[in-house]
Structures are given as C-alpha cells and as structure tokens.
Amino acid sequence: MTINQAFDPGIRVRGIEKSFKDVHVLRGVDFDVETGSIFALLGSNGAGKTTLVRILSTLLKADAGTATVHGFDVGAKPGDVRESISLTGQFTAVDEVLTGRENLVLVAKLRHLKNPGVIADDLLARFSLTEAGNRKASTYSGGMRRRLDIAMSLIGNPPVIFLDEPTTGLDPQARIEVWQTIKQLAGQGTTILLTTQYLDEAEQLADRIAILHKGTIIQNGTLAELKQLLPPAKVEYVEKQPSLEDVFLALVGDSGETDTADDDRTVAARKEPR
Amino acid sequence: MTTHVLGDTGVLTGRSLRHILRSPDTIITTAVTPVALMLLFVYVLGGAITTGSDASYVNYMLPGILLITIASGVAYTAYRLFLDMQGGIFERFQSMPIARSSVLWAHVLTSLVANLVSVAIVIGVALIMGFRSGASVGAWLAVAGILILFTLALTWLAVIAGLSAKTVDGASAFSYPLIFLPFISSAFAPTASMPGPVAWFAENQPVTSIVNTIRALLTQEPVGGDIWIALAWLIGILVVAYAFAIATYRRKIS
Numbered sequence: 117m118t119i120n121q122a123f124d125p126g127i128r129v130r131g132i133e134k135s136f137k138d139v140h141v142l143r144g145v146d147f148d149v150e151t152g153s154i155f156a157l158l159g160s161n162g163a164g165k166t167t168l169v170r171i172l173s174t175l176l177k178a179d180a181g182t183a184t185v186h187g188f189d190v191g192a193k194p195g196d197v198r199e200s201i202s203l204t205g206q207f208t209a210v211d212e213v214l215t216g217r218e219n220l221v222l223v224a225k226l227r228h229l230k231n232p233g234v235i236a237d238d239l240l241a242r243f244s245l246t247e248a249g250n251r252k253a254s255t256y257s258g259g260m261r262r263r264l265d266i267a268m269s270l271i272g273n274p275p276v277i278f279l280d281e282p283t284t285g286l287d288p289q290a291r292i293e294v295w296q297t298i299k300q301l302a303g304q305g306t307t308i309l310l311t312t313q314y315l316d317e318a319e320q321l322a323d324r325i326a327i328l329h330k331g332t333i334i335q336n337g338t339l340a341e342l343k344q345l346l347p348p349a350k351v352e353y354v355e356k357q358p359s360l361e362d363v364f365l366a367l368v369g370d371s372g373e374t375d376t377a378d379d380d381r382t383v384a385a386r387k388e389p390r
Numbered sequence: 391m392t393t394h395v396l397g398d399t400g401v402l403t404g405r406s407l408r409h410i411l412r413s414p415d416t417i418i419t420t421a422v423t424p425v426a427l428m429l430l431f432v433y434v435l436g437g438a439i440t441t442g443s444d445a446s447y448v449n450y451m452l453p454g455i456l457l458i459t460i461a462s463g464v465a466y467t468a469y470r471l472f473l474d475m476q477g478g479i480f481e482r483f484q485s486m487p488i489a490r491s492s493v494l495w496a497h498v499l500t501s502l503v504a505n506l507v508s509v510a511i512v513i514g515v516a517l518i519m520g521f522r523s524g525a526s527v528g529a530w531l532a533v534a535g536i537l538i539l540f541t542l543a544l545t546w547l548a549v550i551a552g553l554s555a556k557t558v559d560g561a562s563a564f565s566y567p568l569i570f571l572p573f574i575s576s577a578f579a580p581t582a583s584m585p586g587p588v589a590w591f592a593e594n595q596p597v598t599s600i601v602n603t604i605r606a607l608l609t610q611e612p613v614g615g616d617i618w619i620a621l622a623w624l625i626g627i628l629v630v631a632y633a634f635a636i637a638t639y640r641r642k643i644s
Binding site for chain 1: 394397398402405409412413477479482483484485486487488643
C-alpha cells in the first residue's frame, strides 16, 4: 500500500442518512473509529448495520452526510476507498466451484499482487486450511468457509476491514477461531469495524461499542463506559452454573469436527451465571 | 484503475471458464437440443419439406440450428450471472479495486467461448450427418463473424435478464422466445410456403436475414442484400442490449 496515512481517523462518519422508498433506515449516523482499533456496531436485525457497512464499502450511496475511510471520502473517492478496505459480508463470499487455494489466488490477482500462489499458500497455512486447499469450497464446513472468506479479505493487507456479522451461523468453536483472527488483526494495526447482534461478541472484541437503534447511534463508548450507564452492580452470591456453551466446549474440546490444528485456543472463561 | 480493465477481465474470464470446465454439462446440454432437433428434422420431417433446392436438407437447416444453439446457450450466461449476484462474490468484487465493467465482460467473453464450442460440436455432428460445404476460408470467416455478432448481441440480452431476474428460472426464461424465433423464419422451410401474415412476420424478423446470409455463404451463392439487413439487425440489437445492460448494471451497483 503506497497510500500515505492521512490524519483522519480510520473511519469517520458524519450525519449519514439513507432511505429505501418510504423506509428511513439511517437517520443521521455519527461516529469515529480510531486507526488500529476494533469498533463494534451493535444492533438488532433491521437496525441498519448492513446498510451502513454497504455505504462505507462503496456498495451503496448515502442520501445525506459524509463518511471518510482511511482518509478518503466514500462518495468522492470510491476507488481509493476500495484500495484501502476489504469487506467480509454477512454471507460468505467465496466461489464454491473453485478450490480454497484458487479463491485466494483469484483475489490476489484481482488486487494486482505479485506471487499470488505464495500469498495463497501462506494464508492457507495461517488459517489451517492447507489440507483443504485443493478441495472445492463447496465441500467446506461453515467455519472453514468463513475462515476462507476472511482469509480472502486479508489479501493485500488492507488498512481497514469491515466485518458484517462475521460469526452469524457459526458453531461455538468456529466463533472463537474467528474472534482470535480478529484480535490478531487489530494487534497488527488494522482498523476493524465489526457489526454484530451478539452482545458477548462486542464485549469480547471491541475497544469501543456503539449501539445503532432505529437509524441513529444511541450510545457510543468503551465497555466500561457503557456499563456505567446502569446503576452500580450490587454484590449477590449465586451458585455458578456452567452455561450450555461451557459444557459443549468442554465435551467437544479441541477435537471438534472442524479440522483445525489449533494449538493455542483458549476457551473464553465465562463467569456470569446463566 | 482503468489500466487494469484488460487484466481484471482476463482474470475473471479465467474464473468463469473454470466454472464451465468443472461442469462441462452446460456445454453438452447446449449442444444436445439442437442436435436432437437436427436429427428430427433431417430424418423425420425433412423428407416432407420442399426447400426448392437440390442440396441435402441438413445443408438447408444447419444455419437455423446454429442460431438455436446460441439462443439456448446464452441462457447459461444469465444463470451464472444471477448465481454470482445471489452469492456474496459479486459484492466482494464490487468492493475491490477492480474495473467494474470487468465483471460483466468476463461473463460475456465466457459466453462467447462456450457458445463457439457448442457450435463446433453441432457442426461436427452435422458433418457426420452429411453436411458438406465448398465455402472458401473467407466465407467461413464471414459465417464465424456473423455467429460471433449473434452471440454477443444475445449475450448482452442475457446480461440484462441475469441482472434483473428475481429467481433462477426467471434468469433463463428470456431465452425461450429466442429459441422459438428460428422456427418462424426461413430456417426450416421457405417463407413462401407460409400463410400471408406468418410469411410477413417471418420475412421481416432478424433470424431470416441472418439464416439466408449464412446459407448463401455456405452454399457459395451471392449473399445479396440480406447480409446488410442481417448486420443492421445484429449491430442494432447489440448496441441497444449493451446500453440497457450497462444501465441496469449501474442501477444495480449504485
């Protein structure tokens, strides 16, 4: 990437509005995402999360307001924005007829990179897909498909990544794998905008959390700040019951049907009783 | 970014050609129906049709059969384009720094390659069935040129259908009338044998002039004015279909 880092934050959104016919989906959305941080956009189904991500990734034009991504205005410089981002949409965007490796090579070629084969092999190894690399993507499990999808998004090291509900429809192990990938990326300085309807996902990953409700951001802050909005927790003693997820992960362990050779998977410790 | 148009189109064309190689049934299916029609017309119905020439009936009807081959083959382009949009891959391409027209051109070029292969298979079967032509290389090249124009014109129609379809069936349904058009033309029987209004339609619809031109080229007869009418139709349809397809695409991606 030869684009010089502008002074703007990774993502800046100001007064974005969007309507579809009579439905006013976004009614003036404002927020900033600091470069190199993970920002979670939380909202129920139909809150407008996907619409906002589509606007920021130049797939859709806003009716009003401005947004810059990596310093480039999404309306005026869509080409530069596309050079700076990658989008992992709500539905996995892999070519089912091609093999995993061919999918990666395809994206590397379309990003005009040298040695697409080497890039593909590196990513296959990084996402524990080397063995499945020469199989058609249509034979992959949901988790493998999502990993391939995210691997395709990382090609060319875009400085800003949009992840639209990256773990929807995944089993608990695959979710944890995706979370680890996201944390690693942010550790390397990539700016990540994540949408999710799972509160624990935002809690696990995000530096800042914004709640999108009825087309506007109703809250925006760190997890600690958001927690302070409620009266202080009172101390209660409750017998700690394992959640079904704890039981499932303990029983299935590392030898789940996903074919990963994960060495450092840490099962997220869950403290709150269910 | 525009400097990448050719490279991006090449990469994406390679992708959809690979789709066809992995499911060659699309090419075979495209060729099977015209071959069956050819067998039916030559060995069952052909004996009862007076074409007014001494040449074998397979020589007479091959041009029409080739057009039917292409008309049914382009349905797969609409189908593949529709599937791309259904899956997330279309949006992935749109959010990447690639030339946007490349996505459509890749499908169009793939359609061209696939249909030419189908046409070659059909001509091969016709040769086995006794089709012969003493046409010069130049005449064959002219035939190839007309078939390529026909494929491009119909493929851009297919792009419109693929982009605007709501269901898989809808994406390929547009090709049914196209497949039917050659039957009401000079492709299988001389238009003079048809009743007044039908003959009028047959003589003035694009397929007749295209069929007459290809037939004249293959039988080394003068093409006359038909070739200009054929070219006018082909280029006209191509330009209009292309303009509509691009407009539909713009609406889709903005």
